[in-house]
Structure formats: C-alpha cells, structure tokens
Amino acid sequence: MSEILQAIEFHLGRKMNGHDWNYYSVLGLEPTATLEEIKAGLKTSAAAWNASDRKTHPGRAQKVAQILREAQATLLDAEKKDAYDQQLRTPSELEFFSFDPMASFDPSQLPAQNFQVPWHESEARFVGLVAVMAPAQRVPEPLRTNWTGNNPGTPSLSAGAIPMVATGPHQGAGPSSSNAAARIQALKRKRQRNQIITVSAILIAAIGFLSYAAFQFAASQKRLAKQETPQNVAPTELQREFEEGMREQAAKQADQTPPPSDLPTLPVGDPSNSPPDNAATNDPAMSPSPFDIKPIELPADLAKPPGTFALPDPEMPKSDVPATPQPAETSSNAANKEKWVAAMKGGREALSKTDFAAFAKAMESAVQMPMTPEMEAQQKRLDQVGQLYQMAVDAMREARSKTRGTEEITVGKNLVNIVEVTDEAIVVRVAGKNERYSWNQLPLGLALAMSDLTLSDREPTDLAARAVYLSLAPNKTGLYDKKIKEFFDKSLGKGEIRSDLPQVFTDSYE
Structure with a gap:
C-alpha cells in the first residue's frame, strides 16, 4: 500500500495516506464533484503522469496508470459511480452522535467498522461492493453523515436519533442496500450481455470467413477443371496402343508411296476450267498423268544433280542395276x-x-x-x-x-x-x-x-x-x-x- 501511495505522490504530486484515499482523492477532487470536474481531473492527472519520470520506476508508473484507468472506468459510468459513492457513504463516516452518558450501553448504537480496502485490486473492490449489499436494520430515521451534512437538500435530524447499524446478511434489508444489490445485478447482466454479443460477433465472423474460404476453394477447383486439357492427362494403355497402331499404319503407307518428285505441286482448281484429256501441252507438269512423262536423258555428269534430298538407305544392298537419273531442278524449285x-x-x-x-x-x-x-x-x-x-x-x-x-x-x-x-x-x-x-x-x-x-x-x-x-x-x-x-x-x-x-x-x- 505504501508503495502505491509513494508512486501516486511521485507521478501525480499528491501526498495521501492509506485512510483517506479513493478515486476522488487520487484525482484531487471531492466526492461531490460533478461529471465535468471529474473529466477535468482525469485530464490533469493524465498530463501529470505523462510529464513525470516513468523510466526510473516503470512498474510503479504502470500501477498509477492502471489506477487512473480504473478511476476513469468507474467515475464516468453512472451505475458504477453510484455504487462507488454508496460504498464511500459507510457508517464509519457518520458524525459522532450525542447520547446520555448515564444511559445503559446499547451495542446497536456503535458505528460499523470501516475496513480499509485497497481499491487498486479487483478482488478487494468486489469485497467492498459485497459489503454494500449487507442488509441493515432500519430505525425510524438514519443519522446524517459527514458527506450528506454538506448537502443542503439533506434534512436535519434531532439529537438522540438512533443510527442505522448493519446487523448481518440475513436480517431485514433497507432501501439503500436493495438499490445497491439491484445495481450490482444490473452490472452483472450488462457484463453477460456484452459477453454474449462478443461471442456472437466472433462466431458470425468465423462463419463468414469459413464460407468465403469454401467459396474460393470451390472456385479454384472449377478453374483448375476448366484449365485441364487432354494433353495434361496421362494416356491410358488403350490410347497408347491406338497411337502405336496409327504410327505403324502411317509407316506402311509411307513405304507404299511413290518416290519423291521435284515437280511443283499444282493448286487444286475448278475441274470445269481444266483442259480436256486429249489437249496437247508442252509442259510436263501439266500432263494429266505422271506416267505419260517421258524421262529426260541427261549426261553422265548430270545424272545425279547436286542438292538431291533422296538419299539411299544404308541398310539396303547395292544393286548392279544403274539408278534412274533424276530430272534436273527447275528454276522455280531452286528459288x-x-x-x-x-x-x-x-x-x-x-x-x-x-x-x-x-x-x-x-x-x-x-x-x-x-x-x-x-x-x-x-x-x-x-x-x-x-x-x-x-x-x-x-x-x-x-x-x-x-x-x-x-x-x-x-x-x-x-x-x-x-x-x-x-x-x-x-x-x-x-x-x-x-x-x-x-x-x-x-x-x-x-x-x-x-x-x-x-x-x-x-x-x-x-x-x-x-x-x-x-x-x-x-x-x-x-x-x-x-x-x-x-x-x-x-x-x-x-x-x-x-x-x-x-x-x-x-x-x-x-
């Protein structure tokens, strides 16, 4: 506790003791401070904390910052502030009342003990709030406290009035304790409602993310299916056998084809425009049948023109029959x-x-x-x-x-x-x-x-x-x-x- 008080004095410049400190005193305010004064006190305290040396004792600085955040959360919330003010108005702060010294001693007239609660700890604050819920035995009129005595709206009480004394948790409860219990229940319900909203939001976000991921996965699978072509699919055994058969058939047809010719390829035209079969022509390329072309006798040195692409098969045995001379390349073929x-x-x-x-x-x-x-x-x-x-x-x-x-x-x-x-x-x-x-x-x-x-x-x-x-x-x-x-x-x-x-x-x- 002393460490917290020293930290408050060091960072906020307010010297306090353990008996009179609360959120109001930390902010330099009175318990009767208005909402605007509370906001101004929070700003002043935050400025003082920012201007202080936080590097010397970083742990203490964090504790002071935590106290300021708790004060902000408590005093700026109307329900929490009412419960906190009710806790401050304990019977320990009642004015000393006068009674007859010669009268017999009545224990019920003694004020309730005020246990100092370290408000920087959440467990201690909960214990303090539970103390507010303790039912009290109501007498005709309660005594005026120091805090309410400064309030002009509070009516004066006559001497000899009997104070309100807490008699235990199982005795009759007064209006003040009922209000405090109702506030605590309201806080619990609000906390539960916030938790339900948070969990629901997380679940909705997770469902949305999973739905989006599933949609993207399905779309990618469709794109892959569209991009897949037969070239990317491994051929089956039947397809390989079919391709081999087609290659063998093509090879057989190639063996049965006539020898290559250097004659130019004629374009396919209209048969009606072609000359009659008995028409005479001097162009061997225009002959209606390749068998009507008479071989041209060439000299021995030109029997095998240069650049011929028909090469003999090295595996075939040589024949004694002289090779048929190939026709010479025309000027168009050479070009x-x-x-x-x-x-x-x-x-x-x-x-x-x-x-x-x-x-x-x-x-x-x-x-x-x-x-x-x-x-x-x-x-x-x-x-x-x-x-x-x-x-x-x-x-x-x-x-x-x-x-x-x-x-x-x-x-x-x-x-x-x-x-x-x-x-x-x-x-x-x-x-x-x-x-x-x-x-x-x-x-x-x-x-x-x-x-x-x-x-x-x-x-x-x-x-x-x-x-x-x-x-x-x-x-x-x-x-x-x-x-x-x-x-x-x-x-x-x-x-x-x-x-x-x-x-x-x-x-x-x-």
Whole structure:
C-alpha cells in the first residue's frame, strides 16, 4: 500500500495516506464533484503522469496508470459511480452522535467498522461492493453523515436519533442496500450481455470467413477443371496402343508411296476450267498423268544433280542395276529451296537469340514453301524444338517472378539460399559468399533448379523442354551431355514429342 501511495505522490504530486484515499482523492477532487470536474481531473492527472519520470520506476508508473484507468472506468459510468459513492457513504463516516452518558450501553448504537480496502485490486473492490449489499436494520430515521451534512437538500435530524447499524446478511434489508444489490445485478447482466454479443460477433465472423474460404476453394477447383486439357492427362494403355497402331499404319503407307518428285505441286482448281484429256501441252507438269512423262536423258555428269534430298538407305544392298537419273531442278524449285533454306537458317539464328517472334515468322515462311519429306521432317523438328525452348524460357521467367529472397532451392544435391531477386539478376549465397548472376548468364545448374520450380518432372513435354534448354544454352559444357540424354530418353516418342527430335542439332539445310 505504501508503495502505491509513494508512486501516486511521485507521478501525480499528491501526498495521501492509506485512510483517506479513493478515486476522488487520487484525482484531487471531492466526492461531490460533478461529471465535468471529474473529466477535468482525469485530464490533469493524465498530463501529470505523462510529464513525470516513468523510466526510473516503470512498474510503479504502470500501477498509477492502471489506477487512473480504473478511476476513469468507474467515475464516468453512472451505475458504477453510484455504487462507488454508496460504498464511500459507510457508517464509519457518520458524525459522532450525542447520547446520555448515564444511559445503559446499547451495542446497536456503535458505528460499523470501516475496513480499509485497497481499491487498486479487483478482488478487494468486489469485497467492498459485497459489503454494500449487507442488509441493515432500519430505525425510524438514519443519522446524517459527514458527506450528506454538506448537502443542503439533506434534512436535519434531532439529537438522540438512533443510527442505522448493519446487523448481518440475513436480517431485514433497507432501501439503500436493495438499490445497491439491484445495481450490482444490473452490472452483472450488462457484463453477460456484452459477453454474449462478443461471442456472437466472433462466431458470425468465423462463419463468414469459413464460407468465403469454401467459396474460393470451390472456385479454384472449377478453374483448375476448366484449365485441364487432354494433353495434361496421362494416356491410358488403350490410347497408347491406338497411337502405336496409327504410327505403324502411317509407316506402311509411307513405304507404299511413290518416290519423291521435284515437280511443283499444282493448286487444286475448278475441274470445269481444266483442259480436256486429249489437249496437247508442252509442259510436263501439266500432263494429266505422271506416267505419260517421258524421262529426260541427261549426261553422265548430270545424272545425279547436286542438292538431291533422296538419299539411299544404308541398310539396303547395292544393286548392279544403274539408278534412274533424276530430272534436273527447275528454276522455280531452286528459288523455292533457297527461300526455304533461308527461312530455316533464320529460324535457327532466331532461337540462338531467343527471338521467338522472328522464329515464328521464319517457320511460317518455311511451311509455305514446297518441301520434300526430308525437308518437311527437318522443318517439323526445328519447329518443335523452338516451341520447347520457348516453354523452358517462359518457365524460367515464371520462376523468376515467383521467387523471393530468403528462399532455398536445390542445385544438384546442395541447398542454395536466394538473397535477392531483381529483373536483371539474382543474388545467391554459396559457401558463405554472395554471388550475383545475370539472367542471361545463369549457370546451368542454377537454371535447371529454377526451372524445376515450375516444370513437371514426369510430363514428357516438360522433360524435353529441359533437354532443349540445356542443349541450346550458350554456356553449355560436356558435363551436361549425360543429363540431356537422360531427359531425351524419358521424353522421346511419348505424347507429342518426336522420336527423331535430337537430329535437329545435326541437320544441315543446304
């Protein structure tokens, strides 16, 4: 108790003793203070507390602040203030009454004992409020107290009046004790009502949050279901057998097709505008039947024109029958081939510069040119390599946008800490040292680890994209040949990946 009084004196500048202190005295007010005076006292006390030295004894400062908060909560609430004022008006503060010294002693005329209650403790305040509820034996008129004596509205009492004495909790209760008990019950009901409102608000908020989470989960599942395509679904055994049968049938049909011809492809037109069957023409390309074309006799040195794409099968035995000479390329075929070669070389150069827009234009130009089966296979291989390379680069960009600092990635068998990620470079911590790498010169091990964040390790398309990315990387070394072969072995001939895809790195478009 003395520690609290010292703290009040130190922080608020009011010296008090343990017998006369209460919330009013802490604020420097009288019990008859009005609401405006109470507010002014609270502001003055708060200003004094803020201006005091709170660092010397922080524990005492917190206790004084707690007392000020309790005083504010009690004196600014009408119901609590009435109960508190009723507690202050105890029989201990009754004026000393006069009686006949020669009369017999009556114990009921003794004032009730006033036990000093430490009001800074919540349990003590509750005990003090319970004391107010103690019923008292009412006599014709109560005595005037010191607090009510200063009130002009209080009527005067004659000498010899019998005081009101608390006789115990089970005796008759007067109006004042009934009012105090009613106030306490009202406070309890108000507290219970506030608790019910708080719990109800928490439950409503929880239900709303769970409903929102369930709605978002259902919406995400619907979006995933819409985005899922047959390409992402693993083929069944029946589908694989069907695809193998289709490939075998296509291979048989390819064996039965006539040998390739260098004649230009004729556009399909209106049959009514075509010449009659017996019409004479000097253009062999306009002949109604390819069997009507007579072979052209060429010199021996021109029997095998340069640039012929029909290569002999190395597994077939050599025949003694001389090969049939192929017709020489026309000027239009040569021009088309030059355009096709330029488009293919331009597409390969665009891939080396990661210019996918130029690559797409080059492939579009190459497709429009007439091609032999070998040229068509080369074009399809290069086109698929470009698509896989773009997929790998896009995966790297997506991983770069999602990666943040303080994350860890696995490079080989080691964990590498990511320190910083920017649009130009990435900073990683390796062996206790920060290393900065630009995205254009990323080590292959780190690039492969970044691609693992977005690409699947089972889909053939994602595996082939990794192999193509490592094969086309400018800083590629022989250390990754085994890794490239491993990726190709797991993806070639599966799904839409061509089985002859690695030949694109050795194709010559001459």
